[in-house]
Amino acid sequence: MSRLVTRRRFLIGSTLTASALGLSGCDALVESDRTKSVLKIAEGFSMKAQRFLQGDNALAREFSEADLSPVFRSNGTSMPDNPQYLDWMSQQFSTWRLDIGGLVEKPAQLSLAQLKAMPSRTQITRHDCVEGWSAIGKWTGLPLGALLQSVGLKPEARYIVFHCADEYEKSLDGTGWYYESIDLVDAFHPQTILAYSMNGRNLEVAHGAPLRLRVERQLGYKHAKYLTRIEAVADLGRLYGGNGGFWEDRGYEWYAGI
Amino acid sequence: MATIDARAKTGRMHIYRHSLAVRLSHWVNVLCLTVLLFSGLQIFNAHPALYWGQYGADNDPSFLSLEAVEDGNQVKGLTHVGSLSFDTTGVLGLSNVDGEATARGFPSWLTLPSYQDLSTGRHWHFFFAWLFVLNGLAYLLYGLISRHFRRDLAPAGNELTLAHLTHEVANHARLRFPKGAEARHYNTLQKLTYLVVIFLLLPLMVATGLTMSPGFDAVAPWLLDIFGGRQSARTLHFLTAFSLVAFVVVHVAMVILSGVFNNLRSMITGYYAIRQGDEQ
Numbered sequence: 212m213s214r215l216v217t218r219r220r221f222l223i224g225s226t227l228t229a230s231a232l233g234l235s236g237c238d239a240l241v242e243s244d245r246t247k248s249v250l251k252i253a254e255g256f257s258m259k260a261q262r263f264l265q266g267d268n269a270l271a272r273e274f275s276e277a278d279l280s281p282v283f284r285s286n287g288t289s290m291p292d293n294p295q296y297l298d299w300m301s302q303q304f305s306t307w308r309l310d311i312g313g314l315v316e317k318p319a320q321l322s323l324a325q326l327k328a329m330p331s332r333t334q335i336t337r338h339d340c341v342e343g344w345s346a347i348g349k350w351t352g353l354p355l356g357a358l359l360q361s362v363g364l365k366p367e368a369r370y371i372v373f374h375c376a377d378e379y380e381k382s383l384d385g386t387g388w389y390y391e392s393i394d395l396v397d398a399f400h401p402q403t404i405l406a407y408s409m410n411g412r413n414l415e416v417a418h419g420a421p422l423r424l425r426v427e428r429q430l431g432y433k434h435a436k437y438l439t440r441i442e443a444v445a446d447l448g449r450l451y452g453g454n455g456g457f458w459e460d461r462g463y464e465w466y467a468g469i
Numbered sequence: 470m471a472t473i474d475a476r477a478k479t480g481r482m483h484i485y486r487h488s489l490a491v492r493l494s495h496w497v498n499v500l501c502l503t504v505l506l507f508s509g510l511q512i513f514n515a516h517p518a519l520y521w522g523q524y525g526a527d528n529d530p531s532f533l534s535l536e537a538v539e540d541g542n543q544v545k546g547l548t549h550v551g552s553l554s555f556d557t558t559g560v561l562g563l564s565n566v567d568g569e570a571t572a573r574g575f576p577s578w579l580t581l582p583s584y585q586d587l588s589t590g591r592h593w594h595f596f597f598a599w600l601f602v603l604n605g606l607a608y609l610l611y612g613l614i615s616r617h618f619r620r621d622l623a624p625a626g627n628e629l630t631l632a633h634l635t636h637e638v639a640n641h642a643r644l645r646f647p648k649g650a651e652a653r654h655y656n657t658l659q660k661l662t663y664l665v666v667i668f669l670l671l672p673l674m675v676a677t678g679l680t681m682s683p684g685f686d687a688v689a690p691w692l693l694d695i696f697g698g699r700q701s702a703r704t705l706h707f708l709t710a711f712s713l714v715a716f717v718v719v720h721v722a723m724v725i726l727s728g729v730f731n732n733l734r735s736m737i738t739g740y741y742a743i744r745q746g747d748e749q
């Protein structure tokens with residue numbers, strides 16, 4: 212009998228402790244740096260597991276015209292307010308150039324007309340926002356892999372960084388400029404394209420005109436809009452917050468495949 | 470049976486009911502499902518609407534949504550289910566955050582963390598999703614190798630007759646729970662419920678969760694065909710989560726009604742007390 216009482220006391224005691232922890236300690240526990248670093252293990256698992264199962268070339272589902280979203284929602288910036296961008300826009304992007312540099316053999320500046328003259332790929336794919344909604348659109352653009360091959364990557368290049376024309380969060384130190392990065396597996400994936408057309412028309416400003424990234428096996432925030440510069444780098448630590456992207460610097464996963 | 474009857478007058482005896490593997494995986498599941506539910510509601514709050522099909526965003530018809538709308542100089546929380554709307558001010562759509570009425574799907578006391586923070590909710594969700602999956606795989610392996618499934622969960626032929634099931638349902642309704650030798654093993658309703666949870670609901674949670682992943686869709690596009698699209702999978706993920714909540718509510722109620730300390734002890738130490746004299 213005494214054993215039972217001991218157990219009963221233990222159970223009551225542990226239940227009370229657990230509920231007190233739940234009430235007051237939850238947010239404190241959530242905010243601790245140690246907790247965050249432990250939870251980050253899951254991102255590594257997800258990436259390794261998906262990459263192992265995907266191989267390099269498993270394709271995202273492609274849909275038919277009948278599946279297109281009647282209204283494709285735009286998210287994030289819908290109209291960049293930077294004077295340089297407004298100037299490009301007023302001239303129908305005829306003076307806009309895509310700058311390709313960093314760890315490449317032959318840096319280049321390409322006009323929209325030059326990009327459109329390159330071999331293209333059209334795909335109807337699903338855009339998955341990290342918030343939970345999805346939209347299906349038809350995209351035409353040039354495969355990023357072909358562009359990277361034409362400029363030649365230096366052997367030490369590990370990531371491709373996308374610099375954008377929108378300052379999504381106004382900040383004094385410039386850390387609010389939108390940027391993104393992907394590794395070479397995604398950069399050379401057949402469905403990774405630099406899109407200049409959506410649903411059969413020139414890309415609208417709200418969707419990233421004149422050029423945006425489509426990296427179909429990842430979530431929406433990886434699909435950088437308003438591209439101005441592509442940079443090949445060996446590591447991501449020196450850029451902005453050091454996590455490889457605007458949302459990544461604000462706590463979101465760099466590997467956004469889930 | 471004869472031995473048990475012969476010892477009937479000795480009163481209480483403890484039988485070893487739950488193996489260590491079952492107890493461990495049970496409590497790891499309690500932890501995982503708790504965190505997964507509350508962090509899942511945090512994730513849901515980032516876009517509190519559910520759709521059916523391959524796509525779904527604000528302009529598409531949703532069959533469930535939570536929103537805050539202005540009504541004169543007041544703000545109301547509304548829950549829409551199909552074409553029906555319910556005023557759920559204070560709980561769904563609009564609730565109190567630090568003393569202020571705030572547009573919010575589920576209220577802050579139901580989300581992890583309590584404040585709106587999608588990225589943190591996701592970090593918790595995926596960490597505990599991994600733990601949940603690894604725990605589940607270990608349990609499945611154990612259940613097969615140790616014959617736990619066959620021995621403890623598979624109903625015997627005579628348990629599945631209509632007469633037997635009706636009898637058990639009637640007893641449950643009158644809160645008359647098995648005693649004595651009958652309490653040595655799960656009753657048929659328990660067996661069937663646990664089988665549905667273990668082999669249907671929990672795998673459905675994992676599969677519908679993976680279907681929402683653009684990366685995993687490239688690995689297994691057939692998941693999209695099974696569930697009719699990413700947004701259907703998201704909806705089923707939500708509905709299955711609430712089926713599990715319903716299961717837990719009934720499960721805990723049964724634990725309390727049929728002897729909370731005896732049940733808790735058996736799930737912690739493995740030993741369950743049965744009274745021999747009580748039967749018949």
